Amino acid sequence: MAQAEQALKVKSSGRFWRRLKLLTESPIGVAGAMLVLFWVFVAIFAPWLAPYDPNANNYEALADPLPNDMFLLGTDNQGRDILSRIIWGSRTVLIVAPVATFCAYVVGCILGLLSGYYRGWVDSVISRLADILLSFPAIVLYILIIMRLGPSAINVIVAVIFVASPQIIRIVRGITLEQRELDYVTAAKMRGESAIYIMLVEILPNTRGPLIVDSCLRMGYTTIQIGVLGFLGLGLPPPDPDWGGMVQETYSMMSTWPHMSLYPAIAISSLVVGFSLLADGLREISLRD
């Protein structure tokens, strides 16, 4: 008995490590995880890593903004240290993107579960609304929402919810439609469990397979979108650094000072590539299981 319990314990705690070990077998997944972890590290330790205040203007640097010993990546059009702004900018994107993606998942999962579990008119209303939101091109929907609400971190999150949740609703609805016919759901009904309990405790955990890969891809996608909003002048209001905004402020000066746009562009690309490679590694593992 004790042995069986021991074995069970080993099995359940081993699951996580086994998956981690599986991930190390995919070099692409490892490369992605390293890139993402690098930026997470930078974001957490930004106050210690950044050599200068990201919003401090050094007017002497305006004469020669190119990278030098004092400013390793040079300074921007307002004499601000680009390295410090990139380091602090990682915080902006690594807070806004996960929070926005998470909120979109909460909304998408709830509506997807309701629509797949109850079917009928609930499903019709939710699915129609999702279809209508999906018929807007994402970027146009972003522009409309930010134009209506004004640019701020909260409104960027609201916009991400509107753009991303319809797709999540579709995925969750599909899985729920399938799962609700299975025996374990019938058993839960016979036990007299409430509908909320069945949806959240019985069905939701079974959607995690497709959702884990999707969430990783979506994080990368949301990072792109936040960068794009910054680039279009619809992101966070200045002066706090965000990578897209840094490119927007300086790309008209590219012919003279390409470094000002180049470094933030490299930063955002490396983070998104990290998310995508990690998602690919995770997908490979989920196929093998």
Place this chain on the structure above:
Amino acid sequence: MGAFAARRLAALIITMMVVSMLIFAAFEWTPGQVASKMLGPFATPEQVELLTEQMGLNRPAPVRYIEWVGNVLKGDLGYSTYFKTDVNNIIWDRLGNTLLLASIAFAIIVPCSIIFGVAAGMREGSKLDRTISVLSIVTTSVPEFASGVFLATIFVIILEWLPGASTLESGGDWSIASQLVLPVAVMVLFDLGYVVRMVRAAMVDVMMKPYIRTAVLKGLGFRKVVLGHALRNAMVVSLTVILLQINYLVAGVVVVETIFAYPGFGHMILESALSKDTATVEAATLIIVLIVVITQIAGDLGYMWLNPRIRFK
């Protein structure tokens, strides 16, 4: 198929109605906003009230909505406060410019995605497959404004081969054709990887089917199996994905057009949104949603045509 098309057409009309209501509710429900936006921040409340009354904005919202929809259906899209002309004078030229960009990019993406997707998917896990897959993940992950910056650094600043702005004005140092290269390149880079992965996935799926094994076992050459047997069935699934790229190419080009100052539809939406030019934004949104929905219907019909086994209820 006729009944199916009719049903989709009805759905199209309903979608457009709901979308127009949403747009109207978002931007024109409260009448005071429109007048105060037009008059600017220094207008007195009396001026705002007077203009509101002159424009008939104090009437109930449903009446104004019906009037607006009526005008749009008659072809009157309103007056653009940003471009200082009728929306009709600006919107169609811009749409034409964007369609030019989109069709060149589409003409490159379709054959390339099929070639790379089939090459990668015909032998799953081969070296070629892995190379193409990783490359397409990387190119799709680089945001357009970043790849715009990279390409401009290489081809505009270092090599000086191409112009950095694509304003479509002839007579300068750069021909129209040279101005189109970089915007198209950015669009293709960003979009191609995604389509390649979809075609590859469809191809991998088909190659595992029993009829392919039969074809190989009866001694058919690999080339013939891929081109004669697998390709058509892989295309059935890929067609929808490929057609849906039209949406990205027409609507998603906001960023590309902004980087290169290209006078297109997406750049117009952004400019008018930033300056709160409601009439232009509303008209542009209606047109873009119409294009999206029509492409979706075309995708479904094409899917049916290629695969007669599918019967839509």
